[in-house]
Amino acid sequence: MHDIRLIRDDPEGFDAALARRGLEPVAAVLVALDERRRAAQTELQTALARRNEASKAIGAAKAQKHEDEAAALMAEVATLKERIPALEDAAREADTALEANLAVIPNLPAPDVPAGRDEADNVQLKIWGELPEGDFPEHPEFAGPLGLDFESAAAIAGARFAVLKGGLARLNRAIGQFMLDRNVAEWGYTEVNPPLLVRDAAMYGTDKLPKFAEDSFQTTDGRWLIPTAEVSLTSLVLDQIVSEEALPLRFTALTPCFRSEAGSAGRDTKGLIRQHQFEKCELVSVVPPEASEGEHERMTRAAESILEALDLPYRRMLLCAGDMGFGARKTYDLEVWLPGQARYREISSCSNCGDFQARRMNARFRREGGKPEFVHTLNGSALAVGRTLVAVLENYQESDGSVRIPAALIPYMGGLETLTPA
RNA sequence: GGAGAGGUGGCUGAGUGGUCGAAAGCACCGCACUCGAAAUGCGGCGUGCCGGCAACGGUACCGAGGGUUCGAAUCCCUCCCUCUCCGCCA
DSSP, X not given: OOOHHHHHHOHHHHHHHHHTTTOOOOHHHHHHHHHHHHHHHHHHHHHHHHHHHHHHHHHHHHHTTOHHHHHHHHHHHHXXXXXXXXXXXXXXXXXXXHHHHHHTSOOOOOTTSOOOSSGGGOEEEEEEXXXXXXXXXXXXXXXXXXXXXXXXXXXXXXXXXXXXXXXXXXXXXHHHHHHHHHHHHTTOOEEOOOOSEEOHXXXXXXXXXTTTGGGSOBOTTSOEEOSSHHHHHHGGGTTOEEEGGGOSEEEEEEEEEEOOXXXXXXXXXXXXXXXXXXXXXXXXXXXXXXGHHHHHHHHHHHHHHHHHHTTOOEEEEEOOGXXXXXXXXXXXXXXXXXXXTTEEEEEEEEEEOTTHHHHHHTOEEEOTTOOEEEOEEEEEEEEEHHHHHHHHHHHSBOTTSOEEOXXXXXXXXXXXXXXXXX
């Protein structure tokens, strides 16, 4: 959510920043809505002020038994009363219109984010690890005998679900546990076990509503299945004023995530890359404004360090303005090398949202003796478990159909060093 | 699921429909006293929005949304949440 006052002060700058995302100018419309809103509010407040003043006078007149005076004032207020409901409606309507228009405008890109339309304009910032040489099969081609079962999943739940069995199921669990432990022990995040079903307010605050309702699943009682633990974790500060000393807040959670994948029909239909349900280990940081850039680097390093610990080749991409998510002002994507596809695929996305989400959810902090200020929020995956499983399978596969277990995961596998086909 | 109680400022907790943004206490800040501190005394101490260079003024907010009234923290309705007891349940 944007601060209308900033748009009012610099409409050209606002539109210029939106243009870097490839969006049309909207400042003029917003400023006009804001002028209408303020005019309506001022008119309403003037009427209310007179009503309040007269009502007090009525009380005073009655106390002194000046019934004629009271009756005259009551007649005046009666005429005001006819106007006030219409003024209230106008003010509320103008307010709602501005709010609705603001709520669907994405965050502005940070100054150091490159302009661009889509992923073709993203910038590779670093590359890590050695790529394996040769041709390798994709995981669906060899993971069946290891316990990957799409047929059962289709029968039970439909397309874009998977059943993992035996050692593969354990490997998936090992990956998640490993990540969660690292985020806590190495990077100081607080482990959280959050609700997976949330209210509208949590979805709205983390900018999943109103624009992306069709991307998530909703329960019959109106709650939402979280599309990412970012929603639950960031909402821990919803409507809060935290003390400055409490910051930074760093939360991590390993949760299932649910996505309808509306609009991705035909994409990634094979394998575990794009599922309706997957696990992800999420990082969320809540910091003072001046700390968010540094925190963004730190968070991204936390995610990278997991790939390094698993010895998975990856690269870090700086997303261009047009490829960033709705709430982000700057995003790094980590892309892991998948030998089966012979390309890098997104496995983590770390975003600095600035005060964009904080405004939507009214999340603030107070400096010593100061007024409340909006916090900055950040979120990142460290990492997506399902895609990490794919990366491990494809990078650690052997020609005999077995898969070696990365050294860091062996303790989590009860000492098992290799997955062998059934 | 059934029955009941309740949601007031950072916290505790008052509040007969009018002068209530709201007593009092705690916490916090400033000042006085003190060599310093404690204790004590005095003063201050919510947030959003609108207007204003500012001082300041207006308005809204006592869980949320409606309603009654000249006027609502207070009366009425709906919803949300918390707690207690019973039932059910991993």
